[in-house]
Amino acid sequence: MRLLHTSDWHLGRSFHGVGTLQAQRIFIDHLEKSVREHEVDVVLIAGDVYDRALPGVDVVGLFDDALDRLTGAGAQVVVSSGNHDSATRLGFGGRILERGGVHLRTRLEDIARPVLFPLDDDGAELAVYGLPYLEPRLVAGALGAEAPTHTSVTRAALERVQSDLAHRRMAGTVRSLVMAHTFASGGITSASERDLSVGGVGAVPLDLFESFDYAALGHLHGQQQLAPNVRYSGSPLPYSFSEANQAKGAWLLDISADGLGEVSAINWPGHRELAVLTGELEDLLVDPRHDWAEHAYCHITLTDADRPAQAMERLRSRFPTTLVLNFEPAGDRQRAAQTYSQRIATATDDVEVCCGFFDHVRSRAANEGERTVITTALEAVRSAQVER
Incomplete structure (x- = not known):
């Protein structure tokens, strides 16, 4: 079975005041093309489908279109909710959607109810468990967690999953995949992620996921591998200039009755490049090394000793899509600090x-x-x- 691990679509998000809906439509085009070209059986979305709890009508329409195109391409879709989503709204109509191959996991009651996919003709199955985002203060009691911390509630949720797995393995071969929207130890953060540390220490131990064949994590926006079987897909688009050098895409993975097979990265081209430039105004306006940035979204830091007049207007004469302008004058750094x-x-x-x-x-x-x-x-x- 072939799966595509994605997360953090953040549909409806803006980039420093610039709308990204058109860029997100292009991402959906790339996603559908990848599903068809690689004959993907299941698309995973590990949280933060939307950027806000009350997405706009056009944003909901884009997600509806995405689901229609993915299922039309022959894939089933498993979706869990993230900290930006409204779990209740995202989960609406889940029982009906499941009949059409879209499986929503947004409720605590469904943590130990996996989506089951056959792996061979001998009865081997893949059990996909979707953990919604677990806000410690709200779910600790319901999960019977020892404390209202991210580590405690995640451990309690995974104990339910392991209990269900143990019963299923008594009846035959079952491979396991867990989806979780969380900050796992060792992950590299970006400026565009919302802090999860309220309610206790934010990072959860990596060893909570070591017994699963694969852990499809969401929340961090950089594509990264924490262990061979524990990975963040990252966001499909950059949502801050701190992600300027990150590859954006997903993980393509194969799972059989023998376990996890090959895992490879799929990368999608960005809608527009990001440029982070530093220097004095006059140099930036003429330096040919920055020709490529003339069509990029720009974050520019000026180091002139004196703040230039009409700096933004002059910069935009060469870099018309300059979105962020900072001043860090060269000179007495101690005084500037x-x-x-x-x-x-x-x-x-x-x-x-x-x-x-x-x-x-x-x-x-x-x-x-x-x-x-x-x-x-x-x-x-x-x-x-x-x-x-």
Whole structure:
């Protein structure tokens, strides 16, 4: 049996204020093409189908279209809910959808109810268990967990799974796959993921998954292998500039009655490249090494000693889709590292306070002429107060 492990579609998400729905439609095109070309039997979606609990109508329509195209390509689909999803809304109509090959796992009651797929003619089966995102404070009691932590609730949920597996293995050969939306120890994070640490320590031990033939994890947006049988597929699109150098795609895996076979990466081209550029404004505007970034989404950090006027407008004359602009002036790094409050606290008189504000707003110290103007203005104010 051939499966495609995906997760973190985040349908409806924006990228620094730019809508991604068209890019997500292109991803669905690549996904359907991969399913057909590789003759995939089952597509796994390990949580965060949507980016928010109340997705827009057009976003729900895109997911509906995706399910229609995947099942039309001959694949069944197993979906578990993530921390961005509303488990109740995502799970609506689950019993009816199951008849059409779409299996939703969004409820605690279904943790130990696997989706079963035949592996051969001798009765061997693959049991796919889908764990919805487990918020410790909300599910610890229902699961009988020792404490309201991610580790405790995940362990309690997997104990239910192992109990069900033990009974099934008494009757024949059963291979196991678990889907979980969580932060496993050893995973590399990205800036676009929502922190899961509320309610206890965020990371769960990797050895919780070692007894399964395969663990299809979701939540982290970088495609990565934590163990031969434990992997994150990552998100199909980048959702932050911290993912600029990440390959985006899924894991293609084969499972037979003998266990896990080959696992290989499938990568899909991005809708638009991401460029993270640093330097002085004039250099960035003429450097031919950045020609490729003229059609990319850009995150630019300017290192000019003085903040250039109309910096964003000038940058967009060459890099029209610049989305993020930061300033990190070269020079006295120790002074730059101080907060505005810290610098003002050491000011010795009113002139220093005003010059400190000038520095804070303009990202450079006042020059001699500007300092003279500030001093003259303050003296005029003092003189006016004396006359009164």
